[in-house]
Amino acid sequence: MSKPGSGKNLDHIGKPENQIKSIAVLPFDNYTNDNSQEFLVFEMHDALIGEIGQLGTNRVVSKTSVLTYLDSDKTIKEIASELDVDAIVEASVLFVNEEIKIQLKLYSIFPDERQLWAHSIFMTITQKNVSFLQFTQG
Numbered sequence: 001m002s003k004p005g006s007g008k009n010l011d012h013i014g015k016p017e018n019q020i021k022s023i024a025v026l027p028f029d030n031y032t033n034d035n036s037q038e039f040l041v042f043e044m045h046d047a048l049i050g051e052i053g054q055l056g057t058n059r060v061v062s063k064t065s066v067l068t069y070l071d072s073d074k075t076i077k078e079i080a081s082e083l084d085v086d087a088i089v090e091a092s093v094l095f096v097n098e099e100i101k102i103q104l105k106l107y108s109i110f111p112d113e114r115q116l117w118a119h120s121i122f123m124t125i126t127q128k129n130v131s132f133l134q135f136t137q138g
Helices: 035-054 063-069 076-083 127-137
Strands: 022-025 087-096 099-108 114-124
Touching: 022 035, 022 063, 022 076, 035 063, 035 087, 063 076, 076 087
Parallel strands: 022 087
Antiparallel strands: 087 099, 099 114
16 A cells, blocks of 8 residues: 555555554754754654653653653664664754744664654744643643
């Protein structure tokens, strides 16, 4: 089965050997070139961990545990092994014109590292968006 227009075969995701039982969301890379946006990037990371945790089907590594890998030179396979997880989410945040772009990638780690999914989210940053992030995490 392929996602229409993607050209990628997604059949392997549902196979038992590729089912994700545990996951870690690495700290987001901040490519905004604006240190004042660090809070927003941190809150988006925290929100994603919370959302995945609410699915209730996977063990999700805590924010505190993954923050030790901020700016780490370790490979995702090394990190996954240390955290004892099947999958890793990598994300980056950058500004594109008047919007913020969030790039998400999901990797299955064992037996071989494989990107399972990638998605870009574009949104205009408004006070309402920032207030929503603060409310959901506060």
